[in-house]
Amino acid sequence: MERVPILKIGGVLLVSIQIDLHDQSVLALQEDLAERISATGAHGVVIDISAVEIVDSFIGRMFATIASISRLFDADTVVVGMRPAVAITLVELGLTLGGVRTALDLERGMRILRVLGQESGRIPAGDPTGLEWS
Amino acid sequence: MERVPILKIGGVLLVSIQIDLHDQSVLALQEDLAERISATGAHGVVIDISAVEIVDSFIGRMFATIASISRLFDADTVVVGMRPAVAITLVELGLTLGGVRTALDLERGMRILRVLGQESGRIPAGDPTGLEWS
Numbered sequence: 323m324e325r326v327p328i329l330k331i332g333g334v335l336l337v338s339i340q341i342d343l344h345d346q347s348v349l350a351l352q353e354d355l356a357e358r359i360s361a362t363g364a365h366g367v368v369i370d371i372s373a374v375e376i377v378d379s380f381i382g383r384m385f386a387t388i389a390s391i392s393r394l395f396d397a398d399t400v401v402v403g404m405r406p407a408v409a410i411t412l413v414e415l416g417l418t419l420g421g422v423r424t425a426l427d428l429e430r431g432m433r434i435l436r437v438l439g440q441e442s443g444r445i446p447a448g449d450p451t452g453l454e455w456s
Numbered sequence: 457m458e459r460v461p462i463l464k465i466g467g468v469l470l471v472s473i474q475i476d477l478h479d480q481s482v483l484a485l486q487e488d489l490a491e492r493i494s495a496t497g498a499h500g501v502v503i504d505i506s507a508v509e510i511v512d513s514f515i516g517r518m519f520a521t522i523a524s525i526s527r528l529f530d531a532d533t534v535v536v537g538m539r540p541a542v543a544i545t546l547v548e549l550g551l552t553l554g555g556v557r558t559a560l561d562l563e564r565g566m567r568i569l570r571v572l573g574q575e576s577g578r579i580p581a582g583d584p585t586g587l588e589w590s
Contacts, residue, residue, distance in 0.1 A: 373461040
């Protein structure tokens with residue numbers, strides 16, 4: 323069980339990080355995500371880190387890389403579910419996750435992605451929630 | 457990272473199983489889920505097992521227990537994302553997950569929960585997707 327599963331909800335891909343990420347699993351995740359975005363035409367990616375207790379510069383870079391990859395497919399990325407202790411540590415370490423959008427929880431993240439998708443016309447007008455794609 | 461995170465999307469709670477589950481983590485998950493259903497009034501629970509490579513009678517019983525707990529809160533449970541090899545093994549072992557509803561993937565699972573919620577009136581009429589609660 324070393325591959326992080328990627329779930330699809332409408333036009334959004336959801337990644338819930340639960341395992342300790344090492345070089346190999348991060349590379350595999352980035353590859354899998356790129357393939358899934360390309361295959362599904364998703365307009366957004368949510369990375370949930372509510373199970374993550376430690377975020378270091380390695381993980382921070384991973385978020386930035388995933389966001390950059392997604393952008394090449396015209397998809398937005400939001401990191402959600404950060405624990406308070408993680409946020410404090412990040413700021414203390416001077417890691418501000420610049421360029422990576424964050425939201426309190428999955429629902430707020432999906433709301434942000436919906437607004438971004440509608441503003442840019444990537445979510446069809448007849449689909450107010452942006453979740454009806456399949 | 458031994459607690460399985462529970463995500464909320466509208467009236468549905470989502471559990472993505474990625475770690476090997478042992479007695480303690482299964483108990484913790486059941487407890488957490490019962491508390492979250494009770495706190496949120498969710499009408500459905502989706503358990504994603506796309507990362508799970510082996511399902512034995514222990515895990516099978518866990519699904520049934522979670523479904524029974526959910527039912528006490530008037531919530532439906534769907535297990536989604538089963539790998540083909542897991543399905544074959546389950547049938548070979550005679551474990552048919554009786555009483556536990558299954559679906560191909562997260563989206564189909566959420567569609568089933570939406571239909572069940574609408575039929576029973578647990579999803580308000582003004583909310584066609586069943587995802588607009590927050």
